[in-house]
Amino acid sequence: MAGEPETIPGEPAVPSAAVREELARASRSLESAEPVEIVRWAAERYGDQLTMATAFGPEGCLIIHWLAAVAPRTYVFNLDTGYQFPETLALRERILKRYGIDVVLERPETTVADYERLHGGPLYRTDPDRCCGDRKLAVVKRVLARFGAWMSGIRRDQSPDRAAAPIVGWDHKYGVVKISPLANWTKAKVWDAIMREDVPYNPLHDQGYVSIGCQPCTRAIGAGEDERAGRWSGSAKTECGLHSRG
Numbered sequence: 001m002a003g004e005p006e007t008i009p010g011e012p013a014v015p016s017a018a019v020r021e022e023l024a025r026a027s028r029s030l031e032s033a034e035p036v037e038i039v040r041w042a043a044e045r046y047g048d049q050l051t052m053a054t055a056f057g058p059e060g061c062l063i064i065h066w067l068a069a070v071a072p073r074t075y076v077f078n079l080d081t082g083y084q085f086p087e088t089l090a091l092r093e094r095i096l097k098r099y100g101i102d103v104v105l106e107r108p109e110t111t112v113a114d115y116e117r118l119h120g121g122p123l124y125r126t127d128p129d130r131c132c133g134d135r136k137l138a139v140v141k142r143v144l145a146r147f148g149a150w151m152s153g154i155r156r157d158q159s160p161d162r163a164a165a166p167i168v169g170w171d172h173k174y175g176v177v178k179i180s181p182l183a184n185w186t187k188a189k190v191w192d193a194i195m196r197e198d199v200p201y202n203p204l205h206d207q208g209y210v211s212i213g214c215q216p217c218t219r220a221i222g223a224g225e226d227e228r229a230g231r232w233s234g235s236a237k238t239e240c241g242l243h244s245r246g
């Protein structure tokens with residue numbers, strides 16, 4: 001790449017003007033591409049510097065379906081906070097069986113038992129930002145330090161925070177390139193593709209759970225509620241912070 005990112009030890013890398021221009025050009029040219037073509041482009045462009053994070057939502061499962069076809073050796077990981085639903089972890093096994101893709105469970109330094117002992121109880125009740133920071137953000141930072149680009153399943157219509165997500169852009173928070181192949185897809189398009197291609201998905205989606213994260217911070221939603229209303233319900237928190245600018 002012309003003009004590699006500049007790095008300061010301990011700080012996220014900063015892209016040069018040439019890198020920013022290349023990413024903007026790529027994003028514009030991929031804006032109307034099919035997501036599978038975006039996944040293929042990412043795998044060809046970044047090779048073993050590409051990774052993908054998934055919480056096993058429908059979007060992530062669909063991207064894994066495409067990765068299995070175009071770049072099955074990509075390092076795919078899940079942030080295993082210790083608080084995930086058993087159904088989510090069982091889906092990891094189904095994906096392994098179906099695609100041969102062994103999603104790596106990346107874990108925080110402390111077990112749930114040690115973490116709760118250290119803080120006098122579960123922090124998700126009293127300080128969910130700190131809990132997400134320790135059990136998700138610190139882990140994703142650790143993993144992404146080994147890669148140059150990451151891919152995720154976020155969609156622009158999921159939340160105001162995600163509305164401006166480019167297909168390809170610089171992730172200032174982690175100092176890597178971020179690729180969002182489904183940025184301009186809708187929930188309906190994702191589910192059409194899941195059903196058409198018979199992609200494995202979390203059975204909790206059939207029980208009113210729309211956006212699924214950690215068990216203590218996720219509830220099923222009712223008709224007419226926003227798709228992320230079941231996350232950190234009853235608090236002002238709407239994002240774990242993984243996809244917001246740092």
Ligand code: SF4
Nearest residue numbers: 124128131132214217
């Ligand atoms: S979603 Fe809840 S349990 Fe999971 S890391 Fe965040 S606060 Fe903790």
